[in-house]
Amino acid sequence: MLDFLKSHTWTILIVINYLVAISAIVVILLKNRNPTKTVSYILVLAVFPFFGIVVYYLFGQEYRKTKIFNRKDISNDKVVKTVGDQLRLNGRDLKAVDDLLDDKIKLVKLLKNSDKSPLTTNNSVEILRNGEVKFKHLFEDLKKAKHHIHIEYYVLEDHRIGTELLDIICAKAREGVEVKLVYDDVGSKMSSKMKRKLTECGVEHKPFMKVIFSSLAGRSNYRNHRKIVVIDGRIGYVGGINVSDDYVNFEENNNTRYWRDTHLKIVGDAVKVLQFHFITTWDFVTDGDIEIKTSYFPEITTDSAVAVQIAASGPDTDWANIMEALLTAINNAEQYVYITTPYFIPNDQIVTALQIASRIGLDVRLIIPKNSDSWIAENATNSYLEPLLDAGVKVYLYSKGFVHAKTMVVDDIFSTVGTCNMDNRSFNINFEINALIYNKEKALELKALFLEDLKDCEPLDVARWENRSTWCKFQESVSRLWAPLL
Structure with a gap:
């Protein structure tokens, strides 16, 4: 028997591969997903033994339907419900937005049924062009934080700009400010020394979906690509700029090429929605270990009335x-x-x-x-x-x-x-x-x-x-x- 297995090892492995591949193909067909995507997966499974199964395992799981990212329903929390009620616009505000849109763009109606995407009008918005401008504003606001700092990034590297940011939040944590940090375990690169420093300073930090070999994982995993900063529940940052020297056009960085990017600074009620999404992420990475405080959602007064809706999507949402x-x-x-x-x-x-x-x-x-x-x-x-x-x-x-x-x-x-x-x-x-x-x-x-x-x-x-x-x-x-x- 052993001799037979040894002499036919490759044949046995191929048979096992195609049995698994056929099972996967049946599952794919039963899901009735996009035909183009279906054909792509079937071709990969049929033409590339073993490799095709790996590709399907990494890319082909429909997490939105299987709910693998089955987070605690934060929206049921009493504090969050109260904030949600407060954010609902009155008839006068809704009419003002309708007059602006003039029925041309019906995005509000598309997302209005989601408690996670309320339309807010009590906001000021500043558009920040490129990393050098974004980080100048961000660092100034971080240094003024009084109560809490919540940070969530896909890429966070402890080089020049990253070390400056991490040093600031360490100093704030020593002052007694609550600091929570989430970084994607594939996109980010922080040294063990920096992580120890964050812990010693009192910064709570967690990786998102930790992987063993992050350098080999590449883009294959379901990753947290969000960039969110919330300061004292009043100021929020969101956009395309990660925490890396590549994103900053300082001459001394010796960047190999100019980096063009755009970010937003928001002050107002839309920050409460960014806060909600950060809390949801923190709940996931800590397995539900979070106390949702009313102080995370302070009353905010602005001298502006920019209508903003925060739209989030991912494997944990029902819709794209x-x-x-x-x-x-x-x-x-x-x-x-x-x-x-x-x-x-x-x-x-x-x-x-x-x-x-x-x-x-x-x-x-x-x-x-x-x-x-x-x-x-x-x-x-x-x-x-x-x-x-x-x-x-x-x-x-x-x-x-x-x-x-x-x-x-x-x-x-x-x-x-x-x-x-x-x-x-x-x-x-x-x-x-x-x-x-x-x-x-x-x-x-x-x-x-x-x-x-x-x-x-x-x-x-x-x-x-x-x-x-x-x-x-x-x-x-x-x-x-x-x-x-x-």
Whole structure:
């Protein structure tokens, strides 16, 4: 028997592989998911023994349905319910927002039934261009913290800018300020020495979904891609800028390339929603060990009235909230749609919406990096450009450096800044968060930034793009096969 097993080991392993693969294929078919994604997984399982099973295990689990991320329902907490009731707009405020939108963008109606995405109007919003501006404001606000600091980041590295941030929160913790920190265990790199220092200073810090070999995990896991800071429940930061020297254009950093990004500073009631999402994350990483205090949700008075809705999505949500919000905004646009994203690997709905918007005469423009930080992502992105160009969408390649901003502006009315890329990973896999802003002044400000960025872009010529080499097209086609899995 042993001799038979030894002489037929490879055959036995192949048989086991395909038995498992067939079982997985049956499960995939029964789920009735997107046909393109279904075919992609079936091809990988059928053509690549063993490797296909690993890919399906890492990418193919539908966490939104299986509820593997089964967090405690924070929304049932008494304090959170009270805050939610307070955030519900009165009829006068709702009418003011309706008058502004003029029935052009129905995002409020899309998300209004979710207690986790209330529309708030008592807000001031400051748009922060690039890391050097964001961190200047953030550090000033952190140093003024009196009660608590809550921080959640995908990338947190203890190099120059990260060490400065961590030193500040250590000092605040020594002063008696409550400091809680969540960092993604794949995206972040902190030394054991720094972690010990945080503990000794009194900073509570937890990794999100700890992995054994983070350097090998890459992008394959369901990761927390959010960037949230809440200070004293009054000031909030959200956007695309992580805590890494790569994101800061200081000359002494010797960055290999210029980094273009966008972040928001919010003061007002929308911060309470950011607080809610941080608390939900902290509840997850500590297995429910959190006391929700009324002091986390103080009364806030601002001299501004910017309407803001916080949209969050991830494996723990029933719907792809951010993707649906972006799609609704595009479908209801009447003048223009300006999008900036570092990764453009959209689903069919987004592609069709952009094509239709352009074909009916809207000004649709897209800024993407000329050179991505991922070969396969860049080629997959390129495979989607020709159908957009054919429909009249104007595509621009950012050539000054790397554009990492995730923004969209529509009709001088609606804008969004957040962590969500235009790709499947952001729409369906990672934990993401965006601020949706209904305000003409802020929309015009983001529009001006978009037009300013065009000066550092190369417009993509349709004729030249169609004449690119067969080898380029082949690479794009192969990469596109992986697009539903990326």
